[in-house]
Amino acid sequence: MIIGRGLIANIFKDINKEDIIFFASGVSNSLETDANQFRRERDLIEKTIEENPTKKFVYFSTCSIYDSSKYASAYVLHKLDMENLIEKIAQNFLICRVSNAVGNGGNSNLLINYLVNNIKENNPILVHQKATRNLIDVEDVGNITLRLLDEKINTIQNIAYIDNFSVLEIVFALEKYLSKSAIIKLLNKGESYTIDTSYIVDYFKKNNKMIKMEYLNTLLKRYYKI
Template structure:
């Protein structure tokens, strides 16, 4: 595959890149869910336009990463599903949904994956777990009351991507997540346990809680049954992340 980008997801895809020579992966978009910079959004839209046009010309499939996080499904009544209309509730969600529509209108062969919160070594410092680790180590952690997040190991995401690309899917949107909305307080509990320290908790009444539906993912990728998705799935990946942080500090 041709991978456009050199960030967290792009690096993680390298082990399977040679298996899919007719796929182009756009992994160079806006990764900051709280971002609102119009210039960044415009840059990604222009890049998608050029890449989709090239894929249409060459007959290759374009893999595009969207979001299944709060920005997309935060206002949904019930689990967030790919086959139901959504009303995004953040600028980032509005942007990603607009790009999905842009890609559909391009008539390029494509697959859209709406991602949960990826966790793994080397992820951007502004994302959830690195941010919580910094705050815990500084002694003060901010928690949005009632907030919950769907965490998924980046290694499991690559397994899922591999299985999906091996199928003849075109024009599909698939949620890629664990299907579990984990309260942020529990994530902090687990990080504190792994880091061996605790922090004062400061609560804000701005939390959101939604569940990402993964029925379609399970149907398309039966191997997900072996990945351990369930209420305690997050514990393993948070423990692994904390262990990586501790090991890096000790070295």
Template sequence: MIIGNGLLARAFAPLFASDARHLIFASGVSNSLETNAEAFAREKVLLTSALTQNKTTVYFSTCSVYDPKLTESPYVRHKIEMEELVLNAGAMTVFRLPQVVGKTNNPHTLTNYLHQQISSRLPFKIWRHARRNLIDVQDVSSIATYLLRHQHTANQIINIANPLSTSIQDLVKIFENTLDIQALCEVLESGASYDIEATIAIRAASCMGIHFDHTYVNNLIRKYYA
């Protein structure tokens, strides 16, 4: 069973839409800059209702919880609250995700924003020391499915992430090469990075033939934006 109709919901639908045992909760707040309390409240109500069903619920949280600059943001605080709600409900699973890339009209994703600014030749600013972790939504689906079917995931929080994060500067260069357009970006002396421990997911990725190497992000951007 799937709740939601966005990027994650569409990726999981082929295998889980008719699954009577699992409930994939892929609906709720997707904008990490959200501050509207009503948006958070709507997700909580929907999730609370979903947890009353007799199914193993899978909830998607965020790896931004590891970013020391974001620990007090409304979005991260909300996600941590939802994680606790899910785990307290019983044999449920939380997958924390980084920047998920795929076909979506959501303007709030990092890659959609960069694509829009660069392709439209609009000026923007980036942080020199900022790094982001990018992963294909199809790889998220494959890894999560493998873990749900082959490993014990109940009552666990598991990171599904790329072992290699990418600097925003390098990401802009990849977009420039992909689109053959020079970005009008100003580089500011700011930003930071944080580590994401993803051993479990990386092992699962290997079993699924997914290889996180230095060409991964370049191929990912070309796949969805070329």
């Protein structure tokens, strides 16, 4: 069973399993502050688990929990609250903390979508020089989730790439790929944080995805047609 219609939900549409609930219908905008949106997600989680008590419940949380510039935000506090709720009421669960997923579609608030749109439209981009972000192919999110389902039930696991990218690295790669200069305003600020990916690093080794700039360029070619 798949709940949701967004970027992550779509990767499971061809591997729908009746004994598993992929819950990907939560709040996705990290800038969200509307209490009604948070309540809607909570109510739907409670209802879904109550109606399907024996099914494995897979919830997609966020790696922003590790970002010191965001961990006090309404969005992150909500995600932590939902993790705690699921741990309390679900018999079988897997909570996946996902970094910045990249794929076809998704909302305009997603990092790469935001940068691509603003570069194409000649809009200025504020870049925090010290900031890093972790980008991961949404297909890798799907593959790793299925692997974790076989090995890590009733746990919280990170799903992220093995290394972070500075925001400037991402912007420069986009400029080269789009053959278009970005209008950048640099700010001497930003946060960098690490994500433990030790358990899944062998996945990236096995699939020859260890060189981070090659990984980034492959994402751009795959999902952003010129």
